[in-house]
Amino acid sequence: MAAELLMEASVVLANDYTNALEEGFKVIPALTVVLMLAVFLGVGWFFRVAAVDELWVAGRSIGPIENGMAIGANWMSAASYLGVAALVGTLGYFGLAYVVGWTTGYFILLIFMAAQFRRFGKYTAPDFVGDRFYSEKARAIAAFTTLVIAVVYAIGQGSGMGLMAEYILGVSYEVGVVVFMLVTIGYVALSGMLGTTKNMAIQYVILIVAFTGGLYAVGWTQGYSTVFPYLEFGAETAELSEIAAEAERQFIEPFAQGSLYAWVALAVSLILGTCGLPHVLVRFYTVDNERTARWSTVWGLLFICILYWGTAAYAVFGGLLYEDPASGADTGVTTGEVGSFMDMPGADADALVVLAAQLADLPEWLVGLVAAGAVAAALATTAGLFISASSAASHDIYTTLYNPDATQRQQVLVGRTTIVAVGLLVMLIALNPPALIGELVAMSFAIAASVFFPVFFLGLWWENATSEGAIAGMLTGIGISFVAILNDVLPMYVDIGGEGAVSPELAAILPGTSSALIGVPVVFLVIIAVSRVTQDPPEDVKRMVRQCHSPEPMSQQQTAEDVAATDGGQPADD
Amino acid sequence: MTQSDDSMTDEQPVLTDGGGDAHAVHENTDYLDHEVNIFKPSTPFMKDNLRMIFVLFAAWIIGVFGPVIASYFAEGFMTETTVLGGYPLNFFLTAIVSPLIALVLAAVYAWYRDRLDTKYGISHETEVEDDSEATVSADGGEVVSDESEPAETTTGDDK
Numbered sequence: 001m002a003a004e005l006l007m008e009a010s011v012v013l014a015n016d017y018t019n020a021l022e023e024g025f026k027v028i029p030a031l032t033v034v035l036m037l038a039v040f041l042g043v044g045w046f047f048r049v050a051a052v053d054e055l056w057v058a059g060r061s062i063g064p065i066e067n068g069m070a071i072g073a074n075w076m077s078a079a080s081y082l083g084v085a086a087l088v089g090t091l092g093y094f095g096l097a098y099v100v101g102w103t104t105g106y107f108i109l110l111i112f113m114a115a116q117f118r119r120f121g122k123y124t125a126p127d128f129v130g131d132r133f134y135s136e137k138a139r140a141i142a143a144f145t146t147l148v149i150a151v152v153y154a155i156g157q158g159s160g161m162g163l164m165a166e167y168i169l170g171v172s173y174e175v176g177v178v179v180f181m182l183v184t185i186g187y188v189a190l191s192g193m194l195g196t197t198k199n200m201a202i203q204y205v206i207l208i209v210a211f212t213g214g215l216y217a218v219g220w221t222q223g224y225s226t227v228f229p230y231l232e233f234g235a236e237t238a239e240l241s242e243i244a245a246e247a248e249r250q251f252i253e254p255f256a257q258g259s260l261y262a263w264v265a266l267a268v269s270l271i272l273g274t275c276g277l278p279h280v281l282v283r284f285y286t287v288d289n290e291r292t293a294r295w296s297t298v299w300g301l302l303f304i305c306i307l308y309w310g311t312a313a314y315a316v317f318g319g320l321l322y323e324d325p326a327s328g329a330d331t332g333v334t335t336g337e338v339g340s341f342m343d344m345p346g347a348d349a350d351a352l353v354v355l356a357a358q359l360a361d362l363p364e365w366l367v368g369l370v371a372a373g374a375v376a377a378a379l380a381t382t383a384g385l386f387i388s389a390s391s392a393a394s395h396d397i398y399t400t401l402y403n404p405d406a407t408q409r410q411q412v413l414v415g416r417t418t419i420v421a422v423g424l425l426v427m428l429i430a431l432n433p434p435a436l437i438g439e440l441v442a443m444s445f446a447i448a449a450s451v452f453f454p455v456f457f458l459g460l461w462w463e464n465a466t467s468e469g470a471i472a473g474m475l476t477g478i479g480i481s482f483v484a485i486l487n488d489v490l491p492m493y494v495d496i497g498g499e500g501a502v503s504p505e506l507a508a509i510l511p512g513t514s515s516a517l518i519g520v521p522v523v524f525l526v527i528i529a530v531s532r533v534t535q536d537p538p539e540d541v542k543r544m545v546r547q548c549h550s551p552e553p554m555s556q557q558q559t560a561e562d563v564a565a566t567d568g569g570q571p572a573d574d
Numbered sequence: 575m576t577q578s579d580d581s582m583t584d585e586q587p588v589l590t591d592g593g594g595d596a597h598a599v600h601e602n603t604d605y606l607d608h609e610v611n612i613f614k615p616s617t618p619f620m621k622d623n624l625r626m627i628f629v630l631f632a633a634w635i636i637g638v639f640g641p642v643i644a645s646y647f648a649e650g651f652m653t654e655t656t657v658l659g660g661y662p663l664n665f666f667l668t669a670i671v672s673p674l675i676a677l678v679l680a681a682v683y684a685w686y687r688d689r690l691d692t693k694y695g696i697s698h699e700t701e702v703e704d705d706s707e708a709t710v711s712a713d714g715g716e717v718v719s720d721e722s723e724p725a726e727t728t729t730g731d732d733k
Contacts, residue, residue: 096668104638104676111627234660252662254645291698294684305673312669461612543606550605551619551696
């Protein structure tokens with residue numbers, strides 16, 4: 001049932017329609033965006049790099065707070081900034097699965113993987129898979145998956161940027177997508193990761209100020225809340241629930257928009273996806289040691305929670321204002337197009353955070369700041385994704401498989417070409433996105449969870465997992481997650497007669513956004529079963545795994561492989 | 575403290591908080607010779623670490639999936655009870671409390687791991703800080719707060 005509702009929402013978004021965002025070019029919001037981008041590019045230029053080593057891991061010189069902010073900015077994409085409020089607003093309690101799924105997963109990442117990954121000390125997810133499972137084939141599969149995840153994830157960001165451009169620049173959605181994606185591509189290709197990491201701390205600050213600033217202003221001016229809105233929107237939640245009930249929709253009833261199974265499956269998918277996302281893991285290589293990796297995860301989770309606690313408040317405030325705009329503007333409800341806020345069209349939903357500020361009749365510069373923050377969120381995340389994609393292509397596919405003697409110049413060239421190619425592909429799909437922002441991003445999480453989480457987890461925690469097991473497992477994960485997604489979105493592109501999923505029965509058990517609850521256990525079983533019947537990994541690989549769990553400190557530039565290769569296992573003191 | 579001989583042989587030492595034994599255990603363990611299997615921790619350090627991991631993991635499951643499961647079995651109670659001026663209980667627990675629980679548990683784990691490092695005499699400091707050595711053995715918690723407190727004040731503005 002949830003799947004059908006989601007598909008309906010997607011179809012609405014796909015069609016041309018107008019939304020409640022104010023039209024026209026706005027000077028001050030536009031200048032805010034230009035200023036922000038100038039700051040980003042300026043910082044990027046200041047920290048410009050050419051060496052390929054620095055391009056990826058920023059020389060491993062970042063502390064826990066700064067890295068926590070980078071984790072936060074990396075995380076807080078258009079999906080968090082815009083998409084989650086949209087899903088809570090239109091799906092009620094079911095939408096909270098996104099809030100839970102996209103915050104609490106960091107705890108699992110922390111207790112099981114963060115420090116071990118830092119100790120492993122390899123640049124990218126494909127590098128980890130390739131070295132841990134001593135197989136170039138495994139590395140290639142991982143690199144391919146990294147590219148797919150980056151593309152699916154970035155489509156949602158492109159969609160968010162297009163919506164914001166409508167408000168800020170007064171251009172059409174399509175023009176907005178193109179303009180902002182070109183800016184992102186140019187920016188990432190030039191600055192590389194040292195620049196973007198520095199930017200990401202800055203972007204986090206801008207983003208959280210814009211987001212919470214808007215929330216405080218809406219709550220204050222409408223009399224909803226005063227100093228701490230997160231704990232002050234209870235009465236509004238109850239009121240909104242009654243409004244929904246009058247229109248025969250359920251905002252609070254837990255299983256009105258999806259079953260318990262659908263809720264848990266979604267949350268689990270997002271949680272495990274968190275632990276399998278290449279561009280999240282890469283953040284742990286940029287810190288000094290595993291202790292910093294642990295604490296930056298905690299800081300990162302705090303920075304993420306500050307935003308996510310606000311999303312539910314935004315959804316509630318936005319819902320009330322959509323029903324009864326303080327600014328007197330037209331919305332879907334006031335024009336009678338839809339019965340209640342929960343039926344608002346997809347573009348209104350995805351713009352709900354900015355809409356709330358606009359409908360609360362806040363001054364244009366403040367609404368513009370909220371919108372600019374959304375652009376920053378989308379841009380920061382897209383930058384991280386493009387870096388992951390570029391290193392997967394240049395480092396793991398081109399250099400490792402195709403041209404082992406590649407010079408740094410060649411590698412950088414391949415990396416940059418990949419960024420441009422991925423950027424253009426994302427732009428094309430984002431022009432007519434197949435789902436809401438939050439759903440698109442959730443699909444990439446489902447892929448990460450089914451394909452990467454099992455090999456990461458077993459790779460780190462079971463030394464007898466073999467390359468054959470990993471390859472079989474990853475292929476199974478790709479099969480399950482891709483089938484689930486295609487089942488949901490294919491009807492958008494291919495006429496199969498009728499709307500909704502190809503097979504509604506399959507979509508109910510295996511939604512594209514939540515395939516991991518089934519996918520992950522299946523992949524675990526495949527890896528364990530195949531590993532049991534194939535030959536154990538070589539001793540040096542086992543020693544490498546053990547080194548990931550040793551409490552013995554390692555020097556900054558050391559990898560588990562370096563240490564495992566020595567006889568004593570006790571690294572020399574610095 | 576009396577078990578140190580036995581403990582070295584069967585590798586399940588009874589460790590006190592003082593850390594003297596644990597330091598010795600750590601010194602004498604070659605971590606590269608012990609199998610890694612999440613269900614069969616092979617070193618005292620990993621045993622300590624995994625015990626905490628599983629305890630916190632169980633708490634996390636309750637914190638994260640408790641509210642939605644409670645909403646399933648006691649829907650009326652969860653939706654009709656209101657807290658803090660009107661929040662339906664299920665909404666409040668899921669939207670606000672679950673992420674908070676994850677955050678608190680994460681901090682607890684990171685803090686516990688620092689204590690574990692202290693107990694086993696492990697230091698991650700790469701720069702020379704002469705004073706820190708003394709505080710580490712005197713009180714494990716100090717190292718954490720020393721570094722994170724100034725940090726808190728610098729980020730306080732963002733909230």
